[in-house]
Amino acid sequence: MPDTASWCDIDVRKHLQSAGRSFALDVQLQARHPRMVLMGPSGIGKTLVLQSIAGLMRPDAGHVQLCGERLFDGATGLNVPSRQRRVGFLFQNYALLPHLTALGNVGFGLRRGAWGFLSRVQKDEAMYWLERFRVADLARQRPYVLSGGQQQRVALARLAILRPRVLLLDEPFSALDPDLRQGMREEVASLLQELDIPLLMVSHDEEDRVALQAQVVRLGQVQGRTVRMD
Numbered sequence: 001m002p003d004t005a006s007w008c009d010i011d012v013r014k015h016l017q018s019a020g021r022s023f024a025l026d027v028q029l030q031a032r033h034p035r036m037v038l039m040g041p042s043g044i045g046k047t048l049v050l051q052s053i054a055g056l057m058r059p060d061a062g063h064v065q066l067c068g069e070r071l072f073d074g075a076t077g078l079n080v081p082s083r084q085r086r087v088g089f090l091f092q093n094y095a096l097l098p099h100l101t102a103l104g105n106v107g108f109g110l111r112r113g114a115w116g117f118l119s120r121v122q123k124d125e126a127m128y129w130l131e132r133f134r135v136a137d138l139a140r141q142r143p144y145v146l147s148g149g150q151q152q153r154v155a156l157a158r159l160a161i162l163r164p165r166v167l168l169l170d171e172p173f174s175a176l177d178p179d180l181r182q183g184m185r186e187e188v189a190s191l192l193q194e195l196d197i198p199l200l201m202v203s204h205d206e207e208d209r210v211a212l213q214a215q216v217v218r219l220g221q222v223q224g225r226t227v228r229m230d
């Protein structure tokens with residue numbers, strides 16, 4: 001894991017305007033610690049920072065560099081498409097595809113083309129990850145019959161199978177029952193170790209930081225702009 005050099009080097013500037021409201025993001029971060037937690041009040045721009053790293057939001061200016069590779073550069077116009085960034089992004093609502101089984105969801109990113117079938121090897125790999133997250137017995141179920149915790153395990157399996165180089169989690173535990181949270185924190189810590197990759201996570205919960213032994217980055221507002229406070 002890249003723990004001496006900065007694995008995540010970003011300078012993200014973005015201006016958003018909607019219904020008379022204006023929002024400005026101006027965040028710089030050079031992450032050296034392998035586990036970082038992004039904290040700050042609701043609406044401050046934490047999700048936008050993750051989206052800009054994942055390539056789901058294009059900054060107006062600045063740069064995004066992961067593990068030494070430039071993915072966005074406002075000066076040159078470089079903007080590597082999201083699917084080529086090898087970033088594992090767990091959305092707040094898990095974003096499982098409702099028409100696919102758990103196995104189909106996990107194998108989805110391995111398919112060739114939108115309608116491709118999974119090969120035997122790909123199915124075996126998807127089953128490995130479902131077993132790894134202890135939801136192999138749910139392989140043939142569709143997302144709507146799964147609990148929140150089970151959906152999250154399937155969503156993590158779907159990320160892991162693509163061997164991301166970093167994990168981005170957007171408030172991953174907030175929707176779970178308190179007694180499930182600790183178990184999922186341990187699952188995430190063990191996944192980070194197995195894949196040997198760093199983490200940037202949005203959270204409002206100090207216990208997440210403690211459990212994952214993460215370093216905090218705080219965002220706040222200064223003169224109408226969202227910036228780093230530490």
Ligand SMILES: Nc1ncnc2c1ncn2[C@@H]1O[C@H](COP(=O)(O)OP(=O)(O)OP(=O)(O)O)[C@@H](O)[C@H]1O
Pocket residue numbers: 016017018023040041042043044045046047048049
């Ligand atoms: N497409 C958009 N157009 C205009 N404004 C937007 C757009 N997307 C987000 N915003 C605004 O950007 C700000 C930051 O949103 P963001 O979702 O990143 O906040 P957050 O810190 O993750 O909040 P929370 O903790 O509540 O999830 C918000 O004020 C939001 O209203």
